[in-house]
Amino acid sequence: MELRQLSERVFVLEGSTNIGIIRSSRGHAIIVDTGLDESTARKILRHCQELDLEPQVIMTTHAHADHFGGNAFLVKRTGAKVWASPFEAHTLAAPLLEPMGLYGGVLPPANLRNKFLLAPTSPVDVLLEPGRQIMDGLEGEVLLLAGHSPGQLGFGVDGVLFTADAFFPAEVLDKHKLPFLVDLGQTMATLKALAGTKWHTFVPGHGPVLTKVEPCLDYNLERLQEIRQLVLSSLGEPRQVQEILSDILEHYGLLAEAPSIYHLDLAAVKAFLTHLADAGEIEMRVKGNRLVWQRLHS
Numbered sequence: 001m002e003l004r005q006l007s008e009r010v011f012v013l014e015g016s017t018n019i020g021i022i023r024s025s026r027g028h029a030i031i032v033d034t035g036l037d038e039s040t041a042r043k044i045l046r047h048c049q050e051l052d053l054e055p056q057v058i059m060t061t062h063a064h065a066d067h068f069g070g071n072a073f074l075v076k077r078t079g080a081k082v083w084a085s086p087f088e089a090h091t092l093a094a095p096l097l098e099p100m101g102l103y104g105g106v107l108p109p110a111n112l113r114n115k116f117l118l119a120p121t122s123p124v125d126v127l128l129e130p131g132r133q134i135m136d137g138l139e140g141e142v143l144l145l146a147g148h149s150p151g152q153l154g155f156g157v158d159g160v161l162f163t164a165d166a167f168f169p170a171e172v173l174d175k176h177k178l179p180f181l182v183d184l185g186q187t188m189a190t191l192k193a194l195a196g197t198k199w200h201t202f203v204p205g206h207g208p209v210l211t212k213v214e215p216c217l218d219y220n221l222e223r224l225q226e227i228r229q230l231v232l233s234s235l236g237e238p239r240q241v242q243e244i245l246s247d248i249l250e251h252y253g254l255l256a257e258a259p260s261i262y263h264l265d266l267a268a269v270k271a272f273l274t275h276l277a278d279a280g281e282i283e284m285r286v287k288g289n290r291l292v293w294q295r296l297h298s
């Protein structure tokens with residue numbers, strides 16, 4: 001992982017999940033997300049030591065295992081306090097909620113309980129609300145960036161905004177095609193709200209740091225519209241959600257590599273279906289003991 005300085009006080013540790021290290025006062029740091037596991041947390045600690053900083057606050061943007069998997073270790077080693085939104089705090093305290101949520105609220109088999117979906121339990125010390133916040137003496141701005149996760153937060157300081165998984169840079173989106181989201185309406189509202197904001201640097205949860213974010217936001221919106229259209233096109237006749245997903249995977253030439261990836265994709269498709277149902281375009285029905293989605297013709 002590479003450490004890059006973005007402002008006098010703000011650093012990013014670039015890796016498969018980007019991590020923020022912000023100097024809050026002499027000798028102290030705020031950590032934005034802790035990555036997947038203990039090995040990432042050890043790297044964060046090493047970089048903090050090089051900068052002569054002791055982590056005091058861990059700001060968790062959202063409760064996905066690849067963003068808070070290092071919390072437990074970092075807290076054990078440093079005593080840092082964890083700040084998170086009230087919604088995400090539930091999953092930090094009971095991480096099984098993540099794989100269970102993905103599996104319809106039911107305990108899933110072991111291949112959905114891997115470290116990418118099930119992180120060690122993290123304490124939560126402060127419930128964080130959007131707005132101006134002072135953490136360890138440092139004033140920053142907390143933004144609600146819901147959609148990818150219901151209580152996802154961004155954190156901005158010195159003109160740098162950590163955006164978590166509110167959007168995905170083109171290289172990430174082109175690889176995965178179907179971005180994970182739980183609420184399409186909120187995801188689109190968040191993308192629109194980020195356009196034209198005052199921040200000069202954007203640090204997404206994954207992929208490169210951006211200084212010009214609008215083309216990327218537009219690209220994310222276009223891709224979501226495209227998937228929405230693909231879901232509708234798949235409903236020439238009533239279909240089950242798994243059938244709709246296979247149409248979309250086939251369209252993009254994708255092969256779901258593992259049950260965990262399949263379930264993430266399936267959840268995203270369900271978010272599109274809910275959005276279309278709420279817009280009165282489709283409905284969910286039970287037909288011949290099959291749960292199907294169909295278009296509504298007015």
Ligand SMILES: [Zn+2]
Pocket residue numbers: 062064067148165
């Ligand atoms: Zn995420």
